[in-house]
Structure formats: structure tokens, C-alpha cells
Amino acid sequence: MQKIYVIGIGLIGGSMALDIKNSNPNTTIYGIDANVSHLDEAIEIGLIDAKANINDLENADMVLIAVPVDASLMIIKDVLDAISEKTLVIEVGSTKEAICNVVKTHPKRRNLLATHPIAGTEFSGPKAAILGLFNGKTNIICEVEETAFKLQEKALKLFADLGMRIRYMNPKAHDKHIAYVSHLSHISSFMLGKTVIEKEKNERDIFDMAGSGFESTVRLAKSSPAMWTPIFEQNKDNVIEILEEYIANLEQFKNHLETDNYKAIYSEMENTNHIKTILKGIV
Amino acid sequence: MQKIYVIGIGLIGGSMALDIKNSNPNTTIYGIDANVSHLDEAIEIGLIDAKANINDLENADMVLIAVPVDASLMIIKDVLDAISEKTLVIEVGSTKEAICNVVKTHPKRRNLLATHPIAGTEFSGPKAAILGLFNGKTNIICEVEETAFKLQEKALKLFADLGMRIRYMNPKAHDKHIAYVSHLSHISSFMLGKTVIEKEKNERDIFDMAGSGFESTVRLAKSSPAMWTPIFEQNKDNVIEILEEYIANLEQFKNHLETDNYKAIYSEMENTNHIKTILKGIV
Numbered sequence: 001m002q003k004i005y006v007i008g009i010g011l012i013g014g015s016m017a018l019d020i021k022n023s024n025p026n027t028t029i030y031g032i033d034a035n036v037s038h039l040d041e042a043i044e045i046g047l048i049d050a051k052a053n054i055n056d057l058e059n060a061d062m063v064l065i066a067v068p069v070d071a072s073l074m075i076i077k078d079v080l081d082a083i084s085e086k087t088l089v090i091e092v093g094s095t096k097e098a099i100c101n102v103v104k105t106h107p108k109r110r111n112l113l114a115t116h117p118i119a120g121t122e123f124s125g126p127k128a129a130i131l132g133l134f135n136g137k138t139n140i141i142c143e144v145e146e147t148a149f150k151l152q153e154k155a156l157k158l159f160a161d162l163g164m165r166i167r168y169m170n171p172k173a174h175d176k177h178i179a180y181v182s183h184l185s186h187i188s189s190f191m192l193g194k195t196v197i198e199k200e201k202n203e204r205d206i207f208d209m210a211g212s213g214f215e216s217t218v219r220l221a222k223s224s225p226a227m228w229t230p231i232f233e234q235n236k237d238n239v240i241e242i243l244e245e246y247i248a249n250l251e252q253f254k255n256h257l258e259t260d261n262y263k264a265i266y267s268e269m270e271n272t273n274h275i276k277t278i279l280k281g282i283v
Numbered sequence: 284m285q286k287i288y289v290i291g292i293g294l295i296g297g298s299m300a301l302d303i304k305n306s307n308p309n310t311t312i313y314g315i316d317a318n319v320s321h322l323d324e325a326i327e328i329g330l331i332d333a334k335a336n337i338n339d340l341e342n343a344d345m346v347l348i349a350v351p352v353d354a355s356l357m358i359i360k361d362v363l364d365a366i367s368e369k370t371l372v373i374e375v376g377s378t379k380e381a382i383c384n385v386v387k388t389h390p391k392r393r394n395l396l397a398t399h400p401i402a403g404t405e406f407s408g409p410k411a412a413i414l415g416l417f418n419g420k421t422n423i424i425c426e427v428e429e430t431a432f433k434l435q436e437k438a439l440k441l442f443a444d445l446g447m448r449i450r451y452m453n454p455k456a457h458d459k460h461i462a463y464v465s466h467l468s469h470i471s472s473f474m475l476g477k478t479v480i481e482k483e484k485n486e487r488d489i490f491d492m493a494g495s496g497f498e499s500t501v502r503l504a505k506s507s508p509a510m511w512t513p514i515f516e517q518n519k520d521n522v523i524e525i526l527e528e529y530i531a532n533l534e535q536f537k538n539h540l541e542t543d544n545y546k547a548i549y550s551e552m553e554n555t556n557h558i559k560t561i562l563k564g565i566v
Contacts, residue, residue, distance in 0.1 A: 122496075182496055200460070213502075213503045218558055221555045223552070240540055242478065260519075272504045273505060275501055279501070
């Protein structure tokens with residue numbers, strides 16, 4: 001009987017728990033969460049078998065850390081202190097440089113695999129967990145060479161069960177690319193929602209007219225501030241850099257409008273249509 | 284046998300043709316399109332029964348104008364000149380002030396109903412047509428009092444068959460609100476796509492990491508430049524105004540990051556989460 005401890009039983013931790021239980025019924029899943037009502041909910045809907053706490057981790061075959069990235073930084077050393085020599089710890093936060101730095105000299109660094117499964121929805125908490133969430137998605141593994149080979153193998157077996165494809169990256173490159181492709185999308189979506197809410201005092205107008213593309217561009221503005229604030233904090237430099245480029249492009253578009261340069265507007269859109277080809281097969 | 288002429292047999296015109304044929308099989312649908320291959324395609328996939336041209340419109344019971352808004356401005360008077368006294372003309376463009384202005388003094392103004400069905404996808408052309416596209420969506424009708432009462436009734440019957448709910452608005456208000464809720468979303472999405480494509484020289488990186496929210500925020504960047512350039516042109520003033528507010532909000536967010544004001548970032552996101560409630564029931 002494998003014992004798996006999931007720290008943070010929300011969208012990501014809960015979905016992994018569901019998939020693991022589904023592919024390996026011979027597993028007991030323990031939940032650890034700062035939010036006690038989340039633990040009760042997780043038991044009730046069958047995500048975990050029992051509650052646990054950090055002192056129980058010496059019994060763990062595997063520990064998944066799926067908490068907001070600020071909490072992750074705070075607990076990671078205690079988790080490594082608490083586990084056995086054989087335990088695999090997988091951390092799944094959306095930023096990778098800070099977490100890799102904080103464990104760099106820890107005696108149990110080789111028990112940890114730093115990953116970022118690129119999957120999720122705009123929802124959070126145990127009820128957001130979905131069976132099969134990771135199937136066909138990319139999992140980015142950072143500093144793989146710092147993890148013990150046997151534990152790498154064990155983790156890769158798990159990711160194969162989840163249906164994930166693997167990419168290896170260093171933490172600096174990960175944080176830069178993810179700022180471009182994910183973090184900027186969240187900011188553009190939040191600020192779009194904010195701008196429209198500010199202008200439309202009558203919410204009925206938003207609701208009635210939202211069919212025209214608004215609801216998909218603003219979807220990410222439903223995301224959890226508790227999860228996203230520390231991500232932006234840890235990835236501040238990359239996020240500021242890409243945000244500046246985004247603002248510059250918007251300014252240029254506005255300038256084309258102000259100068260009635262519709263040829264330029266047409267060609268900006270035509271060049272960006274190319275995104276169709278890039279995304280083909282993703283959605 | 285009702286004769287309906289659809290001018291512009293793409294996503295909107297084609298989808299309306301499908302719905303009309305579905306709810307009223309006793310209808311002949313004629314297609315008129317500047318793009319001959321679109322007409323052939325439309326016949327092949329069963330959107331229309333036959334090709335026609337603008338001189339045939341005197342036989343029409345109903346004409347749908349579903350072309351880009353610049354083309355609409357150019358042909359609307361010719362269409363009104365060509366129809367009979369009893370013909371209903373429905374125009375479905377995404378901007379309403381320019382079209383209402385151009386027909387203001389036309390002797391057949393009362394044959395025209397100016398509408399904006401808030402429905403669509405990022406795709407275009409006859410193959411983008413979908414049965415049931417308008418079901419449950421909002422249709423905005425402008426200057427309803429300028430349309431003959433009998434023809435209003437006929438149009439409302441059609442929209443009821445399509446499953447649409449109706450809102451009445453003046454053209455100025457329509458163009459302002461739609462700039463907030465639709466046009467800004469398209470610009471934010473196009474510029475997001477542009478920014479990420481510029482930074483990610485290796486498209487594989489976009490593809491692999493796009494799971495994390497990018498594909499929904501960038502969906503609208505697949506939209507047709509031929510359709511959208513004239514929309515931005517006709518709604519220039521409103522679009523510039525809302526774009527300025529959007530850029531100001533992005534600048535403020537960046538400033539919060541630069542000054543490490545994470546409390547402000549948290550509360551911006553928390554306040555915008557409210558969009559969940561507003562959109563409930565739309566998606």
C-alpha cells in the first residue's frame with residue numbers, strides 16, 4: 001500500500017489525488033491543508049482518504065506540494081526535514097527559480113523534484129478538482145539533475161500515468177517563458193475585467209453584450225488572488241518586462257487608430273492571426 | 284414560398300440561413316457575396332439554395348445584410364433602392380451609428396431594421412456557419428421607431444425563431460457599450476498574441492506552455508482583419524477612449540509591482556473576481 005501525502009488539496013493537488021487513486025487503487029491518500037474545511041470537503045467528495053499533518057510525513061512514499069507559491073517557499077524545508085530518505089517530494093508551483101534557490105543546499109535536495117504541470121482552470125479549492133485534468137498536458141521539470149535518479153523514475157512513472165508530456169528547463173528559463181505565456185494573460189484578463197466593470201455601471205449591459213468575445217478574454221479574471229499575488233511577486237522582473245512590451249504594443253495600436261493608419265491595423269491583426277497555426281491542436 | 288436573400292454568406296449570414304431553413308423549410312434562400320468561391324461553398328454545404336445578385340432584390344421578402352461594416356455602408360443604399368415596398372431589410376453589423384446615419388434620409392428607411400446580434404466565433408466564411416448560433420443570445424435593435432411596424436413584427440418573429448432576446452438601444456449608446464465589452468477584448472487579445480509571438484522566437488515554447496490560460500485570452504486574435512479593421516475605424520473614438528483606460532489600468536498594475544505593493548495587487552484581483560457573478564449563466 002503506497003502512502004501519498006498531498007499538501008494543499010485544491011484544484012491541482014485534488015486533481016492529482018483523483019488521477020492517482022484512479023490509476024493506482026492500492027494507494028492511501030492523506031491530505032494536509034491549512035484550511036480545515038477544505039480537508040473535510042476533500043474527504044467528503046472522495047479526494048483523500050484521511051487528514052494528516054506535517055509530522056506524519058516520515059511515513060510518506062510520496063509527497064505532493066500544491067500550495068500557493070509563497071506558502072511553498074515557507075514549508076518546503078520543513079517538508080524535506082520531515083520525510084524519510086526514500087520519500088519523493090514533488091512540488092508543482094507556477095514559479096520555479098525561488099523554490100529551487102531555497103532548497104539548493106538542503107541535505108535532502110535530492111528527494112525533491114521541482115515541476116510545473118501546465119494545467120488548470122480559473123477555479124480553486126477541492127471542488128475544482130477534475131479527473132483527467134493533466135491528460136495530454138505539458139509538465140515542465142526543472143533542475144532534474146538535482147533529483148536522485150530512482151526518484152526521477154518514480155515521478156516519471158506517475159506523470160506517464162497522468163498522461164503528461166515532459167519538458168526539461170532550467171528555472172530561470174521557465175520563469176521567463178511562463179511570464180510571457182501565462183502570467184501576462186492573467187494580468188491582461190484581470191485588467192480587462194477591471195476596465196469594463198469601471199465603465200459599465202449597469203452590470204446588465206455587460207451581461208447582455210458579453211457574448212461577443214468578452215467572456216473568454218476575461219475568464220482568467222476569475223482566478224484566485226491568493227494564488228496569483230505571490231506568483232507575480234516571485235516573478236516580478238519577468239512580469240514587468242513583458243507587461244511593458246504589452247503596453248507598448250497597445251500604445252502603438254492606439255496610435256495607429258489616432259492617425260487613421262488602418263493599413264497598419266489590418267496588418268498587425270493579419271500577422272497575429274498566425275497564432276491559429278501555433279495553437280492548432282491545443283484546444 | 285418565402286424568398287430570403289442573404290448578402291454576405293459567412294459566419295453570421297450563413298448561420299442565420301441555417302436557422303431560417305431549419306425553422307421554415309418553406310423558404311428559398313439566395314446568396315449574394317463578393318467572393319464567388321464562398322457562394323459555391325455555401326451551395327455545396329447547403330447554406331443557400333441558389334446564387335443571386337443585387338438586381339434580384341425586388342423579389343425578396345427579406346434581405347439580410349451580413350458583410351463587413353465598411354461594405355455595409357457602401358451597399359446599403361443600393362439595397363434599399365433595389366427592394367420592393369414590402370421587403371424587410373435586416374442589417375447585422377457590429378457598429379450602428381455610421382449605418383443609421385447613412386440611411387437617415389433614404390425614402391425606404393422604414394424598410395430597414397438596424398440590429399446587432401451578439402453572437403459569433405473567431406472564425407469566418409461559410410464553413411464557420413453553425414446551426415443554433417443565436418439561441419439564447421442578445422440581439423440589439425437600434426432606432427426601432429424608424430422601421431415600419433409590420434416589418435418590425437416580421438423581424439421579431441424571426442428573432443424569436445432564432446431563440447434571441449431583444450434589447451433596444453440608440454446607436455450612440457450601442458457603439459459605446461460594444462467598444463467596452465467587445466472591441467476592447469479583441470484588441471487586448473490581438474496585442475497579447477503579438478507580444479507573445481514577438482518574445483517567443485521558438486513557437487514550440489508557446490505551444491507547450493499555452494495550456495496555462497493563454498489559449499482562451501488569445502482566442503479572439505484568430506479573428507478576421509477584414510471584418511475588424513472597419514469596425515475599429517467606425518468606432519474609433521469610443522475604442523480610443525476605452526483603450527486609454529485599459530492602458531492606464533495596466534500601467535497602475537505595473538506600478539504596484541515595481542513598488543512591491545502586493546496588497547494593492549491582491550485587492551485589484553479580488554475586486555475584479557466579481558466578474559464571476561456578472562457572467563454567471565453566460566458560459
